[in-house]
Each structure stands twice: as C-alpha cells, then as structure tokens.
Amino acid sequence: MSASRFRISSRLSAASALLPAFLVMGVVYIGSTSWTVWMSLTSSRMLPSNAFVGLRQYEILFSNDRWLTSVHNLVVFGLMFVLASLAVGFLLAVAIDQKVRAEDTLRSVFLYPYAMSFVVTGLVWQWLLNPTHGIQKLVRGKPDTVIYCLVIAGVWHAAGLVMAIMLAGLRGIDEDIWKAARVDGLPAWRVYVSIVVPMLGASFATAGVLLSTSVVRLYDLSVSMTNGGPGISSEVPAKFVMDHLFERANIGLATAAATTMLITVVSVVAPYMYWRVRKAGVR
Amino acid sequence: MLADVDALAAEGKWKTLMPEAIVNAATRNGKMFAVPINIHGQNWIWYNKSVLDSVGASEPRSWDEAIAIMDKVKAKGLIPLAFSGQKTWERGLFNAVLLDKGGPALWNGLYAKRDQAMVRGADFRAAAETYAKLRGYVDAGSPGRNWNDATALVIQGKASMQLMGDWAKGEFAAAGKIADKDFGCAIIGSKGGGYVMGGDIFAFPKLKDPAAAKAQMTLAKLMVEPETQILFNQKKGSIPVRIDVDATRLDPCAQKAMKLVADRNQQVASVEMLAPPAMNGALEDIYSQFWNTPAMTIDQFVDKVVGVLKQQL
Numbered sequence: 001m002s003a004s005r006f007r008i009s010s011r012l013s014a015a016s017a018l019l020p021a022f023l024v025m026g027v028v029y030i031g032s033t034s035w036t037v038w039m040s041l042t043s044s045r046m047l048p049s050n051a052f053v054g055l056r057q058y059e060i061l062f063s064n065d066r067w068l069t070s071v072h073n074l075v076v077f078g079l080m081f082v083l084a085s086l087a088v089g090f091l092l093a094v095a096i097d098q099k100v101r102a103e104d105t106l107r108s109v110f111l112y113p114y115a116m117s118f119v120v121t122g123l124v125w126q127w128l129l130n131p132t133h134g135i136q137k138l139v140r141g142k143p144d145t146v147i148y149c150l151v152i153a154g155v156w157h158a159a160g161l162v163m164a165i166m167l168a169g170l171r172g173i174d175e176d177i178w179k180a181a182r183v184d185g186l187p188a189w190r191v192y193v194s195i196v197v198p199m200l201g202a203s204f205a206t207a208g209v210l211l212s213t214s215v216v217r218l219y220d221l222s223v224s225m226t227n228g229g230p231g232i233s234s235e236v237p238a239k240f241v242m243d244h245l246f247e248r249a250n251i252g253l254a255t256a257a258a259t260t261m262l263i264t265v266v267s268v269v270a271p272y273m274y275w276r277v278r279k280a281g282v283r
Numbered sequence: 284m285l286a287d288v289d290a291l292a293a294e295g296k297w298k299t300l301m302p303e304a305i306v307n308a309a310t311r312n313g314k315m316f317a318v319p320i321n322i323h324g325q326n327w328i329w330y331n332k333s334v335l336d337s338v339g340a341s342e343p344r345s346w347d348e349a350i351a352i353m354d355k356v357k358a359k360g361l362i363p364l365a366f367s368g369q370k371t372w373e374r375g376l377f378n379a380v381l382l383d384k385g386g387p388a389l390w391n392g393l394y395a396k397r398d399q400a401m402v403r404g405a406d407f408r409a410a411a412e413t414y415a416k417l418r419g420y421v422d423a424g425s426p427g428r429n430w431n432d433a434t435a436l437v438i439q440g441k442a443s444m445q446l447m448g449d450w451a452k453g454e455f456a457a458a459g460k461i462a463d464k465d466f467g468c469a470i471i472g473s474k475g476g477g478y479v480m481g482g483d484i485f486a487f488p489k490l491k492d493p494a495a496a497k498a499q500m501t502l503a504k505l506m507v508e509p510e511t512q513i514l515f516n517q518k519k520g521s522i523p524v525r526i527d528v529d530a531t532r533l534d535p536c537a538q539k540a541m542k543l544v545a546d547r548n549q550q551v552a553s554v555e556m557l558a559p560p561a562m563n564g565a566l567e568d569i570y571s572q573f574w575n576t577p578a579m580t581i582d583q584f585v586d587k588v589v590g591v592l593k594q595q596l
Binding site: 045063065227228233250 | 424427559561576590
C-alpha cells in the first residue's frame with residue numbers, strides 16, 4: 001500500500017519537476033516554430049496577419065537574388081570554414097603537442113580569438129583587409145572574393161577552439177601507442193595520419209558539430225565585417241531573416257526564409273539522428 | 284494609442300505653414316498624430332571649394348556637369364566622388380541621380396504610383412546609365428566606408444564632392460569649416476531640382492492623467508514655435524519645419540534650403556514617406572547589387588526594379 005503511494009508521488013514529483021522544461025519546449029520551440037511556419041504562408045508585413053497566400057512568399061523568396069546569393073554564400077562559407085578550421089586547429093594542436101616551450105602561453109594565444117565575439121573579429125579583419133590602408137593586396141571590396149575573406153576571419157576565430165579540443169584528444173592517446181610505433185619504425189606523420197587521426201574521431205565530431213552550428217547562425221560576422229556588401233555579395237540567410245523581420249517589416253518573407261533554413265537543417269540532421277538511434281538500437 | 288495633435292495644428296495653422304508632404308506623413312484618418320520638428324534634406328552635394336577652384340570649376344547644376352568636373356579632378360589624381368559604399372548610401376546616390384534625370388514626376392511615379400511604364404521609360408534608363416557611370420569616380424576604399432569618413436575626404440581636400448544629407452554639415456562645422464568659404468552645398472537637378480525632405484517627428488502616447496496630457500500639448504506647441512525651431516535647427520543641421528521663420532539666422536546652406544522648400548514644385552517627399560520599408564528594402568538590394576556588379580546591364584536592372592513593383596509590397 002504505502003509502497004505504491006510512494007511510487008505515485010515520486011512519479012508525480014518527477015513529472016512536476018519536468019513540467020517547466022516541457023512547457024518551455026512546447027511553447028518556445030514547438031509553438032514558436034509552428035507559428036513561424038504558419039506566418040510564412042500568410043501575407044504578413046509589419047504586423048502578423050492570418051491572410052493565407054499559400055506558397056507565394058516562397059516563390060518571391062526563390063526569385064530573390066539576395067536570398068540565392070545568401071544560400072550560395074552559406075554553402076561556400078560552411079564547407080571552407082569547417083574544413084579549414086578543423087585542419088588549422090588540428091595542426092596547431094599537433095604543433096603544441098610536441099612538448100614545446102611556453103606551451104601555456106601559446107595555448108592562450110591561439111585560443112584567445114575565440115574569446116572575442118564575431119562582431120569584434122569582423123571589425124578587426126575589416127581593418128586588416130581595408131583596401132586603402134590595410135593589407136592592400138587582399139581582396140575586400142571585390143564582390144567575387146569577399147566571402148573568402150569571411151572564411152579567413154572565421155577560421156582565425158574558431159581554429160583555437162578546435163585546437164583545444166584536439167589537444168585534449170591528443171593528450172588522451174596512450175603513450176604506448178607511440179612507443180609501439182617507434183619500435184615499428186613508423187615516421188611520425190604516418191602515425192598521425194593512420195593511427196592518431198582515426199582515434200580522434202570523437203574530437204573531430206565534437207568540433208565539427210560546434211563549427212556547423214556557428215555556420216548556420218552566421219550573422220554577426222557578416223554584419224560587422226561587410227554588412228552584406230559590397231552589394232549583396234556577402235549576405236547570409238540569417239541576415240536576410242533579421243533584416244526582413246525588423247528593418248523591412250516583411251514578416252511573411254522573413255518567416256519563409258527562416259522556415260527554409262529550418263527545413264534544410266532538419267533534412268541534414270534527421271537522417272543522422274535516425275542512423276545514430278538505429279545504431280544504438282542494434283547494439 | 285497615440286494622442287492626436289490636431290487641435291494644436293489647427294490653432295497654429297500647421298497645415299498651411301508646413302510642406303504638404305510633411306503634413307501628410309504625420310496625418311492618419313484626417314488627423315495629425317505626430318509633431319514634425321524639422322526637415323532634413325537628403326540630396327545635397329557637398330564640395331570642397333578649393334578643389335573645385337583648382338580645376339577651374341564652379342558649382343555643378345546637374346549630374347552631367349558634376350561628371351565633367353569630376354573628370355578634371357580625376358586627372359589631377361584626387362578622388363572625384365567621396366563615397367561610402369553601404370547599401371543605404373548606394374540607394375541615396377541612385378535616388379539623387381533619379382531625381383536629377385526624371386524630376387519629381389519620375390520620383391513620384393516610381394515610389395508613390397509604382398508606375399512600371401515609367402521605370403521602362405527613357406528618364407529612368409538615363410538615371411541608371413549615369414549611376415553606372417559614377418562607379419568610375421569612386422576610390423577603391425569606398426566599399427563599406429562610413430558616410431562621415433567619406434565627408435572627411437572632402438573636408439581634407441582628398442576628394443572633390445560627396446552626395447549626402449544635410450547632417451553632413453555637422454562634420455564640416457566640427458572641422459571648423461565655413462559654408463560658402465571652405466565648402467559649398469548644392470541641390471542639383473536638370474529637371475528643375477527637387478529637395479528631398481525627410482525629418483524627425485515627436486508622437487505622444489495617450490495618457491489618462493489630464494495634467495500630464497496638458498503638459499504633452501504644451502511641449503508639442505513649444506516645439507513648433509518659431510524661436511524654438513530656429514535655435515533647434517541651427518544645432519541639428521536641418522531646417523525649420525515651418526516656412527514663415529526668419530531664415531537669415533540660419534547658415535547659408537539652410538537658407539538655400541528654406542528658399543527651395545518655400546517653392547511647392549521643389550518639395551519632394553522622401554521615399555520613406557511614399558513607400559513601405561519592404562519595398563524600399565527590396566529596391567535598395569537591387570540598386571546596391573547594380574552598383575557593385577558592373578556586368579549587369581541596364582535592361583537587367585530595369586527588369587529587376589519592375590519585378591519589385593510587381594510584387595506589390
């Protein structure tokens with residue numbers, strides 16, 4: 001008798017403890033997301049309205065040069081930024097792992113950019129690449145190359161974080177493996193490529209996920225470094241949404257863009273989640 | 284939500300003393316809900332007098348004349364047009380050229396009536412061509428530059444002229460430069476000019492407390508008094524919102540502006556008053572894209588502008 005009452009009350013307290021989290025989840029995530037999707041099917045301008053217009057906002061969106069450029073930029077930036085950050089971060093970690101002198105100082109130096117916001121990063125690189133009194137040869141001010149400058153600034157910002165993650169991974173590798181490799185007479189680079197990198201899979205995954213999220217929400221770097229310019233050449237999707245939502249009082253188009261972003265992310269993440277769940281289930 | 288100021292407006296004859304476009308912008312459903320306090324001119328040309336003297340040129344009256352002057356400046360190795368390549372100012376420059384080539388008729392046709400035929404017309408094309416030509420007169424550092432940094436180039440004599448609103452006057456004043464002596468200001472236009480009027484307003488939320496509501500109206504009334512208007516606008520760089528004040532107490536540029544605004548044909552409402560932000564934003568993207576894409580043809584540009592008008596934003 002008393003045992004079952006205890007079970008009920010413990011279940012009740014567990015449920016009540018989780019209730020706020022469920023409420024937040026329901027209202028903030030599911031509620032706001034569904035509202036955003038609904039708004040994208042209406043003709044809302046400055047204030048939300050429920051006038052249904054079907055997929056008209058999406059038609060406008062996909063005939064909009066600025067949106068198409070934004071998407072293209074995100075793909076270019078995303079690929080280059082993630083790959084370059086991983087590569088630079090890993091190499092930095094390997095370099096620091098060679099028992100160099102002043103390791104602590106160097107570690108702080110390389111991690112330091114990450115402590116700064118993208119706004120500061122953008123501003124610093126805007127000055128560095130200024131065509132009249134910066135590194136003259138570099139390319140800011142040319143529409144076709146500007147996105148690569150964003151990549152440079154982004155990598156400078158993020159490589160330190162990757163380095164820290166990789167360094168933790170490298171330190172976790174058993175000394176015996178190195179000894180065994182030395183006995184086998186393997187050159188160091190071969191050990192890194194064939195043994196260490198595969199063993200660091202988890203570190204690469206962690207860093208990759210962290211970098212990918214900053215790609216999707218890329219906004220502040222573009223705003224502070226070029227404000228989307230010259231022209232529309234360094235626009236990004238998140239900036240498109242923000243500008244149309246607030247500055248341009250065009251809720252319908254902004255939510256259509258936001259929904260498109262959501263669908264894209266979901267269609268990438270969902271198969272991955274499914275795969276992981278299945279893998280866990282099999283095991 | 285807002286208290287209307289219509290009683291004050293009637294008492295002070297605001298509707299006859301202020302330009303019609305300004306009154307309209309502050310009016311909803313036949314009542315004034317906002318107190319306009321100034322008029323900002325958006326399409327001034329600011330030029331460095333000694334640079335223009337050095338090439339033997341005088342104040343331009345149209346963009347074609349300005350381009351002729353800028354050719355000489357370019358030959359001297361100076362920056363002809365001080366430019367800040369941010370979307371807002373790329374749009375501002377296009378609008379100035381548009382008004383020059385098409386006058387208020389084209390301006391209102393595009394922004395108020397959304398007349399697609401006018402956009403396909405000769406005047407609009409001429410504006411686009413002149414705008415495209417101006418790309419050749421800015422320096423490599425212009426993309427992303429702030430407007431006041433561009434003004435500084437004119438002040439320092441590194442550039443000959445800049446298109447900017449009358450707020451740029453503050454930069455000249457802060458540098459100790461004097462209007463009509465060190466620098467000049469001109470409203471240019473080959474189709475009879477046109478003074479693009481923006482401005483600031485005060486609006487008052489509706490209050491329950493009658494004493495506070497009375498205080499609101501006292502403040503509103505005071506802000507439009509001629510003396511307040513003169514003292515305020517001397518500092519702000521704009522011009523008084525009423526045309527019956529003593530212009531001689533203002534600087535030479537503001538005096539020019541007062542003379543222009545007194546002429547109904549010169550009054551041009553700013554695009555923000557004529558079209559919603561969604562449309563202005565969409566057009567801004569296109570102007571900016573055109574400015575930064577020399578490969579884009581005039582036809583493509585016109586098609587894109589018409590495309591925005593078709594969206595009925």
